[in-house]
Structures are given as structure tokens and as C-alpha cells.
Amino acid sequence: MEPIDYCIRIYCPDNxxxxxxxxxxxxxxAIGRMMLNASKFVMNKKGQRLSIIELEMPKTFARFTDTLANMTAKAKEAVRLNLILDFFFMPxxxxxxFFVATYVKHRLAYNHSVxxxxICALSWVRLLxxxxxxxxITENMFTLSLMRQPNRRGVIWMKFFSIVKWLSGFLYVLYFIMLAVIYLLTKNHLAN
Structure with missing residues (x-):
């Protein structure tokens, strides 16, 4: 018996x-809303709200340990819950x-707009x-680990991963801003 191969072709994946x-x-x-609710409990012992960013991007190791020392047990649990929810939020x-970049790439290639x-650059940018x-993921793993056992080298690596993460997200958004400007300039140029 010969194997039968099936092929699915989606000619217009827009919908x-x-x-x-x-x-x-x-x-x-929905998950972001749950994270926002959990972050309301992230406070120091004086009752002032703290940002998880203060843990993930501390200025110094001493600042990181001070932030941890000044957090209540309930706040530490809220941070752990927030980081666990983040694992569901990330995908x-x-x-x-990724889907937005793929959609934009498809539409621009289909319309020959730019x-x-x-479009080739967008093929790579959409992988960002x-x-x-x-x-x-790496940043969250470091944060969870360092909350249990802080060390100077781990804090440096956590801060590095956090900065590179935010930088790659910024580059993604910046590319789309540049693409929108080029599209608008090209569209206006073609209209005249």
C-alpha cells in the first residue's frame, strides 16, 4: 500500500x-488583566506599591536586595504569581x-505597496x-531564582536579559513605525 500525501494550500490567509x-x-x-490585579499586592513593608520592573532591572545589586528585603511575604507571593502568569501571557x-507582522507582510507583498x-526585512523582523x-522566559527564570537566593552575577545576567528583551521589542515597534511612514510617503507620492 502506497502512502498518500495531502497538501493544504491557503492562498489568501488574511481571514x-x-x-x-x-x-x-x-x-x-485577559491574562494581562489577571497580572494587573496580582500586581496590586506588590508593596513594600511601608505599604507603597512597587513595580516588578524594579526587581527585573535594578540599578545595583544592593538595590535588588533592598527591594527584596522591603517586600512583604504577600508581595513576594504576588510577584511569583505574576511571573507564573507571565508564562501564559508570553505566548x-x-x-x-508574529501574526501581525505576518499579516502586514502578506498584505504589503500582495498589494506591492512597498x-x-x-518586505524581505519584514520576513526577518517578524521573527523578533x-x-x-x-x-x-530567561528573565523570569532568573527573577524567580534570584528571589529565593540572590547573587550578584545572577542579577547582572537578569538585568542584561531584561534590557535586550526590551530592546528587541522596541526594534520591532520601531520597524513598524518606519514601515508605516514609508508606506504613507509612497502612497502619497503615487497619488500625486
Missing amino acids: LLLFAIFLSFLSAM CLYLCM NDVW PFLTWALD
């Missing part, structure tokens, strides 16, 4: 991509970013969310 964007965005918003957010160089996702 499928829009549905994936909608679903992943909605999921990210929703980063897949949404130069092929920008996966790098950011990996960095976010």
Missing part, C-alpha cells in the same frame, strides 16, 4: 491571520506580534517576537 491576531490579542488582554502576546527590500519570548 485566518486576522482570527489568530484577534484570538491571541484577546487572550493576552499570547508574542504570537500576536519595496521588496522592506520569538527572540523576545526566549529572553522573557
Whole structure:
């Protein structure tokens, strides 16, 4: 008996991509809301609210240990819960970013709206969310580990991963801003 190969071809993935964007965005918003609720309990012993960013990007090791020492047990539990929820939030957010880039790439290539160089660059830029996702996972693992047993080298690595994560996310957004400007300039130029 010979094996039968099946092939699925999607000639116009617009609706499928829009549905994936909608679903992943909605999921990210729902989990983000839970994270926001959990972050309300992240306070120091004086009752002042703290940001998780203060833990993930401390200025110095001493600042990190001071922040940990000044957190209540309830606040530390809220941070742990927030970091665990972040593991569920990440796939929703980063897949949404990937789907948006894929959708934009498809639409621009289909309409021949911009130069092929920008579309080729978008093929690579749309992979940035996966790098950011990996960095976010690493950052959260370091944060969870350092909350139990802080050490100077770990804090430096955690801060490094956090900075590179935010930088890659910024580059992703910056690329889309540049693409939008080029698209608008090209569209206006073609209209005249």
C-alpha cells in the first residue's frame, strides 16, 4: 500500500491571520488583566506599591536586595504569581506580534505597496517576537531564582536579559513605525 500525501494550500490567509491576531490579542488582554490585579499586592513593608520592573532591572545589586528585603511575604507571593502568569501571557502576546507582522507582510507583498527590500526585512523582523519570548522566559527564570537566593552575577545576567528583551521589542515597534511612514510617503507620492 502506497502512502498518500495531502497538501493544504491557503492562498489568501488574511481571514485566518486576522482570527489568530484577534484570538491571541484577546487572550493576552485577559491574562494581562489577571497580572494587573496580582500586581496590586506588590508593596513594600511601608505599604507603597512597587513595580516588578524594579526587581527585573535594578540599578545595583544592593538595590535588588533592598527591594527584596522591603517586600512583604504577600508581595513576594504576588510577584511569583505574576511571573507564573507571565508564562501564559508570553505566548499570547508574542504570537500576536508574529501574526501581525505576518499579516502586514502578506498584505504589503500582495498589494506591492512597498519595496521588496522592506518586505524581505519584514520576513526577518517578524521573527523578533520569538527572540523576545526566549529572553522573557530567561528573565523570569532568573527573577524567580534570584528571589529565593540572590547573587550578584545572577542579577547582572537578569538585568542584561531584561534590557535586550526590551530592546528587541522596541526594534520591532520601531520597524513598524518606519514601515508605516514609508508606506504613507509612497502612497502619497503615487497619488500625486
